[in-house]
Amino acid sequence: MAFQLGDDDAQSMNEMNLIPLIDVMLVLMIIFLLTATVLNPTVPLDLPKTSAVVNKTPPEVIQISIDKDAGIFWDSDPISIEELEVRLQQQSANGKDPAIQLRADKESKYDTVAQVLASASQAGLSKIAFVNE
Numbered sequence: 001m002a003f004q005l006g007d008d009d010a011q012s013m014n015e016m017n018l019i020p021l022i023d024v025m026l027v028l029m030i031i032f033l034l035t036a037t038v039l040n041p042t043v044p045l046d047l048p049k050t051s052a053v054v055n056k057t058p059p060e061v062i063q064i065s066i067d068k069d070a071g072i073f074w075d076s077d078p079i080s081i082e083e084l085e086v087r088l089q090q091q092s093a094n095g096k097d098p099a100i101q102l103r104a105d106k107e108s109k110y111d112t113v114a115q116v117l118a119s120a121s122q123a124g125l126s127k128i129a130f131v132n133e
Helices: 019-038 081-094 110-123
Strands: 061-066 072-074 077-079 099-104 128-130
Touching: 061 110, 072 081, 077 081, 081 110, 099 110
Parallel strands: 061 099, 099 128
Antiparallel strands: 061 072, 072 077
């Protein structure tokens, strides 16, 4: 917005300020885009019914826990690192390729976590998930 003080005709305002117009257009464009995504039209269909049942076999999950005292647990049973390696080799030999959920205490030693990961890698198990809260 421009103000002119005095009778100086040489400095008359001969431009229109487009900033408010651009702001209004951007707001309108945002409102249009939001309503266009919310009001997604769908085609009404009457889908056929079948007797097929979806068989969902739950993947086998191994829960390995590490407490703050470097104790390793298979589900809730305490085991040693050597026994863990044997069990992981047995799981890999079954051919099921189970997923491993690794639950480590926040104060556990990184060395223990690294040993568990190395054991899983040597056994050929690659589906490892870190569980947290």
